[in-house]
Amino acid sequence: MSALAHVPTSAGKPAPPPVRRGRSRLLPYLLLLPGAVWLLVFFAVPLVQLASASLYDPAGSLSTGYAMTWAFGNYPDALQAYWPQFSRSFLYSAIALVLALLMGYPLAYAIAQKAGRWKNLLLVAVVAPMFTSFLVRTLAWKTILSDNGALVGLLRDVHLLGPDGRLLATPIAVVLGLTYNFLPFLVLPLYASLERLDPRLLEAASDLYASPLRAFAKVTLPLSMPGLIAGTLLFFIPATGDYINAELLGTPNEYMIGNVIDSAFLVRLDYPQGAALSFLLMAAILAIVFVYLRRAGTEEVL
């Protein structure tokens, strides 16, 4: 939609000559075909399978097979058993999102508007960690937050942590891990929209006696809204479903819904429950995204 919005309409121009009409009519569909097939095979079909698995008879088992009994009860059962992990997922990723915004917005602004010739280097610095695997980056945080590491030592010395205090295996570690791992997803879209911000608009605002704060609220923030919304979504959605950070940096008390789904599918072999939980997560995220987009009221993201 956003792409189409910028295409000039052909209303004012003379209509193009109607040559080779048949082919040009087919062309858009042909262009759509690879993407559509991809989506169908790797998204739509698995989604239908997952939906059906979530309604299987929970009394079934791997060796006897599962019967389709439209067991909608799987949903309330799953929610009842694992609502703490559910709410924890949203809580942690919301806190991480706030932290990431506090760090990411100034960062994106600085890169886009103030970095000058350092711009490309700084952009590379934001993207470079993504060249290593997600797992390796999270394992690196284990070393950073280690009980015998420099950071914990420093915090103990300044009495922010008790003598036996630790960061690893606490909610703090999980939230920090989430913040770090998904930060680039927030920064890059933000950068893209802040980069297009015309500095002359800010000059105009100050000419009209707007304080810097007011200029930010009335000019910068509204103009960066598309990037902000895209960034928060790109951050929030994977962060909520993440299970690596809770697994490696947390303890069972910090497990998020992703850990539960992982264990349902791989360890407990409770496929109906795993599928139901996956769908609940998807529905909850969709609902949040929907409300958010409605309230934020931007059409440029969709």
Next chain:
Amino acid sequence: MRSPLRTLTRRGLLTGTVGSAALLATAGALAGCGTKGAQQTEAGCKSEDLSATEKEVAFSNWPQYMDTDEKDESKRPTLDAFVAATGIQVTYTEDVNDNNEFFGKVRNQLAGCQSTGRDIMVLTDWMAARVIRLGWVQKLDKSKMPNVEANLLQSLRGRSFDAETQLAVPWQSGLAGLAYNANVTKEIRTVDELLTRPDLKGKVTVLSEMRDTIGLLLQSLGHDPAKFTSAQFDDALNKLKKAVDSKQIRRFTGNDYAPDLAKGDIAACIGWSGDVVQLGFDDEKIKFVVPESGVMLWSDNMLVPNKATHKANAEALMNHYYDPAVAAKLAAYVNYICPVQGAQAEMEKIDPDLASNPLIFPDDTMLSKAKVFMALDEAQEKEYETKFQQVIGA
């Protein structure tokens, strides 16, 4: 933007049509769904053996579970010796990282009686028990494996999931017991100390492998992990839950406890003997403890899955690894418990220190304390695993 008058736009109509068609199709597809049972029988899923014409075998194993040449990591001396002696080419893949994950990987093929492309897969006892229960593996021909017949340790014969010792051949065995880092804590001797000693609070990890953790706890309560009741299981689980609630236990881990133990982030843990032996080479203050109450013995087993087409070649390979000289070379590299009798004598020639290491060649007193976890049926497995997962937080 959109004119309020034109409520029915072309886009709206299209989305509506496509949407409802998709919904209908989905509902239709759902109604026809359900899965067939994954249970296979010997008669229902027959496998062909092409070993006579195809001199090859595909071997799926865990990472770092095979000896490599000191100078050239890509060479595997014991495996190369097999290729040279028999002319059977081995495709060796290290693609088993986790029993559950591997199960997920081969589940669909084996449930549908299709080939996985593997002739040997190596799985831990309980997972081996599961695939055997599901009828997913082929019966081996003992007459083609005289070395296995002669040299397999007595305590690993006739295990509950393979009473006639004809489905699973141990690759390596190991113990699950206690381990601690003497740089950060004093000696620990019992499971109770691990779970209650105040100076260890928050510095203890426990294995997320239910059989190992619960097995040790069952023993600490005086129960037998090879034969226990549901009430005894709950007993052990409650004991674990108390330690979780009191925040004594920091994390549930797989192999990843090893670096934490080495760094001292955790002071003590339930761990595996092989890991601890290897950590001990770098830092002799990291020690493995066999608790007074008993220790868990597990094995990783070679299995030939259904539809594997090189069973005889696979049997030849298993036979090769039960030659004591070969087994000793392998054990010198991987440092797990060697399931081959006679390998200890061969080890004397390679490294006398290792030959006297009870964590590689356990003596009879240690073996008498070692128990193998009971084979569970599907309902028990689901019940226990679910209860255990609830305590460990997922």
